[in-house]
Amino acid sequence: TRNIDLAVVAGDGIGPEVVEQGLAVLDAALAGSDVKVSTTEFDLGARRWHETGETLTDDDLARIREHDAILLGAIGDPSVPSGVLERGLLLKLRFALDHYVNLRPGTLYPGVTSPLADPGEVDFVVVREGTEGPYVGNGGSVRTGTPHEIATEVSVNTAFGVERVVRDAFARAQARPRKHLTLVHKHNVLVHAGHLWRRTVEAVGAEFPEVTTDYLHVDAATIFLTTNPSRFDVIVTDNLFGDIITDQAAAITGGIGLAASGNINPDRTAPSMFEPVHGSAPDIAGQGKADPTATVLSVSLLLEHLGLTEQARRVEAAVAADLAERGDRVRSTAEVGRELAARVAG
């Protein structure tokens, strides 16, 4: 038997509700196999911060590191000043655990209604850089709160950091039928960072002669995501542009209730973390209204990352089947989870 030690960060708002269903589906996927999951819950998020002032201690981080993977629900609450939990907990996990590949599939499943009139077949994946760019926190302000305030944000991009994520994206493109990679940046304005990305795609591309590439400025990318999302196969982009276009990608493929993500450390020097793209949605928390599908699809990415490919496929197939048949049935979080688990158990 193989044992998987899973760190669970249910977090705030709807986080615990969707994670509960994600774990139920995970159990269903592994039932009868020789893979066992043991979970450790980490009490992190708004409640903990209010009680202790802590976001993520060194000890928390050390204990999380001992796990094989992390399942995260959602972080954030309006009662906590903006940035505190994002920077102190969510981004701290992504940075400390070197999650340099933030993987976000954009798939329009059959049966799902897109807000686009004519979306066509949408099946791409965004490889968002996860540890650099404007997310590094190298900003500051002087004369804060005065008419002479200056606030800066520094985007830091390294050859090391860009190359490793670009190589990962090429490898993913190589493994897909269309073998196409689109770099999204803004190199006509952000010339230094942009040219580093561009040169890197060119250089690494030489190692992947079968992969075709093109380039879009981020503004143009939002146009094509609206008018012709089928054109995308693999997109590689920086941390901030990836944040923006993956929310748009979620919107055109049925909403953030369905959008999964993996914060992946491909070198496996630390556990990878799987989380729905959506936030904590405090307005509907505790009401059993949240759709756990994004979390369940994140569990599929988790299984794949752990090499449990067959189980990953079964979870994704269960979601696909559910989406194909759900129509506008209103179901609770638990009902969706139960039905998905039943489909996975088959």
Added chain:
Amino acid sequence: TRNIDLAVVAGDGIGPEVVEQGLAVLDAALAGSDVKVSTTEFDLGARRWHETGETLTDDDLARIREHDAILLGAIGDPSVPSGVLERGLLLKLRFALDHYVNLRPGTLYPGVTSPLADPGEVDFVVVREGTEGPYVGNGGSVRTGTPHEIATEVSVNTAFGVERVVRDAFARAQARPRKHLTLVHKHNVLVHAGHLWRRTVEAVGAEFPEVTTDYLHVDAATIFLTTNPSRFDVIVTDNLFGDIITDQAAAITGGIGLAASGNINPDRTAPSMFEPVHGSAPDIAGQGKADPTATVLSVSLLLEHLGLTEQARRVEAAVAADLAERGDRVRSTAEVGRELAARVAG
């Protein structure tokens, strides 16, 4: 009689074609009035750069400054390295002439097909900051081209710069029926810049008690632009976020062939500049295929800026009437221009 000295920068690709029609419509709008336009053409863009290595000289800039306004077609050509004309010409104009309000209406005109299945009524305006943010060019790279390269881009935001554009946006919101202002930023990650924007909206908002406000992270804004664009009235945002969401806004309202913009210096210390949002589209240049509508709508913004409100309305009404009736008739650039001019002449 009033004389208007207009600087014309036709630029590259389809620029000259669309500008020709824009000027024809401008003439039609002023025919029979006591307002006369004299134009000075400035030879700027790819051709000039190839011939002389110049993008925009001090002398060009000094002569442009003497005009009442600028009409710009499009800048950029694949034969020029990325960033050279953008930074050296287009952005240099915006920065040097202190175009701190980059005004970009997002209007879905009746008769125009949106790629959204159910767009609803879309009628908002984006007030994009034009002289700060990550566009300031304060980036650099060290160990360039080596595996140890570090490339940075610095977003610079000042209380002075943010306040003036926020105040302009509030004034525009105040003048509109819905009186609503949405700040778009990413203050949970870009905490320093973001909090400056946030505090500024709060402070200036106190002067506009009738204007309601809300806030969206830029990623969430792309979702609402997809699922519910009717919710927007006035959006105020930073230079880069404004670049991104206005292309998306163009996409949902019929494409960049229709998207107008004004680079406005509200203090009138230098001429404002009006330009279509689209680029130079070298692939269709010289073929009479480009839609001059975005340029004509930019001429309407130009007229409004010059206080020629009645003429501005007539130009916009001509475009609206044309859009309502165009169906899928294929017309050349000149045909569209001619028909619009005829409508304006009435």
